[in-house]
Amino acid sequence: MAASCVRTPIFQAFLLRHSKRVVPLLPHIRTLRYDVNHQEPTIDKSKLFGTIEEDDIRRFKPIKAATNDQSTSVFYSATLEKFINMVMKDGKKLAARKIVNEMLENIKMTQVEKFNRCENEKEKMEIECNPEIIFNQGLENIKPVLMLTPIIKGGVSYKVPVACPVHRQKFLAMKWLVESCRDRERKIPMGKKLAYEIFDAYKNEGKCVRRKQELLRQCEENRAFAHFRY
Amino acid sequence: MAASMQTFSRVCSTKHPIKELIRWQITKCSALDRHKNGVHTSCRLLADVIPETFEQKTENKAEKISKAMRLYMERAKNYNSMIDKEIDEYEVGKRHLANIMGEDPDSFNQDDIDRAIKYLLPSGLFEKRARPQMKHPYEVFPQRKEALFGKDGRPHHYQFYTGKPNYHGLLHDINMKYEHLNATETELYKNGKMAEEEDKKLFLHGFQWIDHKTLTKQLIEEISPQEYNRFVLVLHRLLKHKLSYKEEEFLLKYSKKVMTMSQFRSIEKPLIDSDGREYSEATGRRKTSNATVTVYNNGSGQISINGQDLAYFKDIHQREQLLFPLQLVNKIDKVDIVATVEGGGSSGQTGAIRLALAHALCSFVDTDSIERLRLAGLLTKDPRTRERKKPGQPGARKKPTWLVFLILMYCQLLVV
Numbered sequence: 323m324a325a326s327c328v329r330t331p332i333f334q335a336f337l338l339r340h341s342k343r344v345v346p347l348l349p350h351i352r353t354l355r356y357d358v359n360h361q362e363p364t365i366d367k368s369k370l371f372g373t374i375e376e377d378d379i380r381r382f383k384p385i386k387a388a389t390n391d392q393s394t395s396v397f398y399s400a401t402l403e404k405f406i407n408m409v410m411k412d413g414k415k416l417a418a419r420k421i422v423n424e425m426l427e428n429i430k431m432t433q434v435e436k437f438n439r440c441e442n443e444k445e446k447m448e449i450e451c452n453p454e455i456i457f458n459q460g461l462e463n464i465k466p467v468l469m470l471t472p473i474i475k476g477g478v479s480y481k482v483p484v485a486c487p488v489h490r491q492k493f494l495a496m497k498w499l500v501e502s503c504r505d506r507e508r509k510i511p512m513g514k515k516l517a518y519e520i521f522d523a524y525k526n527e528g529k530c531v532r533r534k535q536e537l538l539r540q541c542e543e544n545r546a547f548a549h550f551r552y
Numbered sequence: 553m554a555a556s557m558q559t560f561s562r563v564c565s566t567k568h569p570i571k572e573l574i575r576w577q578i579t580k581c582s583a584l585d586r587h588k589n590g591v592h593t594s595c596r597l598l599a600d601v602i603p604e605t606f607e608q609k610t611e612n613k614a615e616k617i618s619k620a621m622r623l624y625m626e627r628a629k630n631y632n633s634m635i636d637k638e639i640d641e642y643e644v645g646k647r648h649l650a651n652i653m654g655e656d657p658d659s660f661n662q663d664d665i666d667r668a669i670k671y672l673l674p675s676g677l678f679e680k681r682a683r684p685q686m687k688h689p690y691e692v693f694p695q696r697k698e699a700l701f702g703k704d705g706r707p708h709h710y711q712f713y714t715g716k717p718n719y720h721g722l723l724h725d726i727n728m729k730y731e732h733l734n735a736t737e738t739e740l741y742k743n744g745k746m747a748e749e750e751d752k753k754l755f756l757h758g759f760q761w762i763d764h765k766t767l768t769k770q771l772i773e774e775i776s777p778q779e780y781n782r783f784v785l786v787l788h789r790l791l792k793h794k795l796s797y798k799e800e801e802f803l804l805k806y807s808k809k810v811m812t813m814s815q816f817r818s819i820e821k822p823l824i825d826s827d828g829r830e831y832s833e834a835t836g837r838r839k840t841s842n843a844t845v846t847v848y849n850n851g852s853g854q855i856s857i858n859g860q861d862l863a864y865f866k867d868i869h870q871r872e873q874l875l876f877p878l879q880l881v882n883k884i885d886k887v888d889i890v891a892t893v894e895g896g897g898s899s900g901q902t903g904a905i906r907l908a909l910a911h912a913l914c915s916f917v918d919t920d921s922i923e924r925l926r927l928a929g930l931l932t933k934d935p936r937t938r939e940r941k942k943p944g945q946p947g948a949r950k951k952p953t954w955l956v957f958l959i960l961m962y963c964q965l966l967v968v
Binding site for chain 2: 381
C-alpha cells in the first residue's frame with residue numbers, strides 16, 4: 323500500500339513540499355530504481371543525428387538504459403509498443419506481441435484485398451494499405467477531447483468536464499479498444515477482433531467511438547459545472 | 553504633583569530629559585536623604601547627591617562590552633596561532649613524507665600526499681572518512697568569521713542583527729544589482745538605445761549554480777535548504793534580466809562549470825590479436841545474466857553466441873536488440889562478434905549482450921557516435937531486478953484482501 327502510494331503524483335507533490343531536497347522529485351518516473359538525475363533515452367534517430375545544443379541537459383546528466391523493446395529500427399513504433407503492453411496479460415509479452423502483429427496483418431490483408439479488387443484508379447490511390455497509419459488514425463478517432471473529473475464542493479461530488487491531457491487521451495483510447503475487444507465473443511481470435519474495431523474506428527463508427535461520443539455528451543450535459551475547475 | 557512638575561520642567565530645560573528623569577527617580581527612592589539641607593529631595597538634582605548608583609551602572613556596562621571584545625580578540629588570537637602552528641606542522645610533515653617516499657619535497661602536492669598515505673597506512677575500513685588522512689588545516693578546522701563588532705559594541709555588518717549577515721547581505725546585494733539594472737534599462741529605453749543591447753544577452757552555457765555545501769563554506773554560515781533555494785531563485789532572476797551581461801563577473805563567482813558526461817568516459821584503445829586483428833572486449837549484465845562480447849574490427853557481420861548463430865534467440869525482437877547498437881553506429885556488416893552468455897532468461901541475456909556489445913563498439917567509433925550511443929541509453933546498465941517478496945504478502949506488491957491485511961497488521965502489532 324505504501325509503495326503504491328509513492329507512485330501517485332499527490333504523494334510526490336507532498337514530498338516536494340515537505341522534503342529538504344534541493345532537487346525536486348519528478349511526479350512521473352518509470353521506476354524507482356533510477357536516480358532522479360537520470361534522463362529519458364532518445365530513441366528517435368533523426369533527433370540523435372540532429373543538432374543537440376551545448377547546454378542541453380542530457381549532456382550533463384546520466385541517461386536511463388533503453389528498454390528491451392526500444393530500438394532505432396524502422397519498424398519501431400512507440401504507440402504500438404504501448405498498445406502491446408496494454409494487450410498483455412500476466413506478463414506474457416510474446417502472446418501480446420503475436421496478437422498485435424496479427425491485428426496489423428489482418429488490417430493489411432483486408433486493405434490489400436480491397437486494393438486489388440478496386441477498378442477505379444482514383445479510389446485505388448485513396449486506399450490506405452499501411453496498417454500502422456490506419457491504427458494511428460483509428461486511435462485518434464477514439465481519443466476523447468474532454469473528460470469528467472469528480473470535484474467535491476460543499477460536501478457534494480460533482481462530475482466536472484475538464485480538458486483531457488494528451489497522455490490520458492492515449493491511455494483511454496487504447497483501454498477502450500482493448501476492453502471492447504475482450505467483451506466480444508471468445509471464438510474469434512483477439513487479433514481479428516482488434517482489426518475489426520480499428521476499422522470501425524477508422525470510419526468513425528463502432529463501439530469505441532460511440533463510447534467517446536457518450537463521454538463528450540455527458541461533458542456537454544455537465545457544462546454548468548465547468549467553472550468548478552477553478 | 554503640579555509643583556514637582558514645574559521644578560522638573562525647569563530642570564529639564566537645559567539637560568537630557570530622560571536621564572534627568574532617571575536621576576530624579578533614583579533620588580526619590582533614597583529615603584534617607586528625604587529632608588537634607590531643608591530641601592525636599594524630589595527637587596534636588598543628582599549632582600548634589602552622591603552619584604554612586606547611576607555612574608557605577610554605566611561604568612559596569614562599558615566594562616562588560618570591552619570585556620566581551622577582549623575575550624573575542626583573545627579567542628581569535630588563540631585560534632589564529634593554533635592554525636598557524638598546524639600549518640607549520642603540516643608543511644614540515646609534508647616534506648618528511650616526500651623524503652620517505654623518495655620524491656621531491658618542493659613539488660609534493662595534496663594528491664601525492666593522499667597517494668603516500670594510502671600506501672604507507674593502508675586501511676580496509678569501508679567508511680572513507682574514517683581512514684587515515686593528511687589534509688591542509690584549512691580543510692580540517694572549520695573556518696571562523698572575523699571580529700563581528702567593534703570596541704564600542706557596534707556591529708560592522710549592517711545586517712548583523714539578522715543572525716546570518718553574510719547570507720542576507722548577499723541577497724540584498726543581488727537585489728540591489730537587479731534594481732540597478734532595471735534603472736539602467738529604463739534609461740536606455742528613454743534614450744532609445746535599447747536596440748543595441750539586443751544581442752548581448754548573457755547565457756551561462758555549461759554552468760551550474762554553486763551547490764549548497766559550497767555556499768555554506770563560502771559564507772561561513774549555516775544555510776538551510778530553503779534559504780539556498782531562495783538564493784538560487786534570486787540569482788536566476790538576475791541572470792534572466794536583459795542586461796545581465798553587465799554583472800557577468802559577479803554571476804560567474806556563484807557558478808561552477810559542469811562537466812559533460814562524455815568527459816567522464818576514458819577512450820579505450822582496441823587490442824591486437826595474435827593474427828594481427830584489432831579487437832575489443834567488454835562485459836555486460838542484465839538481471840542475472842552475464843555476457844562477455846569480443847568485437848573484431850574489419851569483419852563481415854558474423855555473429856556467434858555461445859557457439860550458435862543469431863538463431864540462438866528465437867524471438868525476432870531479441871535479435872533486433874542485438875542489432876540496435878550496430879545499426880546506430882553503422883557497423884552491421886563491418887564487425888565480427890563473438891559472445892558468451894550465461895544465466896537468466898532470454899530477455900535478460902539479450903540485454904546483457906546488447907550492453908557488452910555497445911561498450912565494445914566504443915573502441916572502434918568516434919566520440920560523436922559514442923555520445924549517440926550514450927544518449928540512446930545503450931551504455932547504461934539497466935538496474936532493474938526482480939523485486940523481493942515481503943513477509944505477510946503473497947508477492948512483492950500484491951497484498952491480501954483488505955480485511956485480511958488489516959487483521960494481519962493487528963496481529964503483528966500485538967506480537968510486538
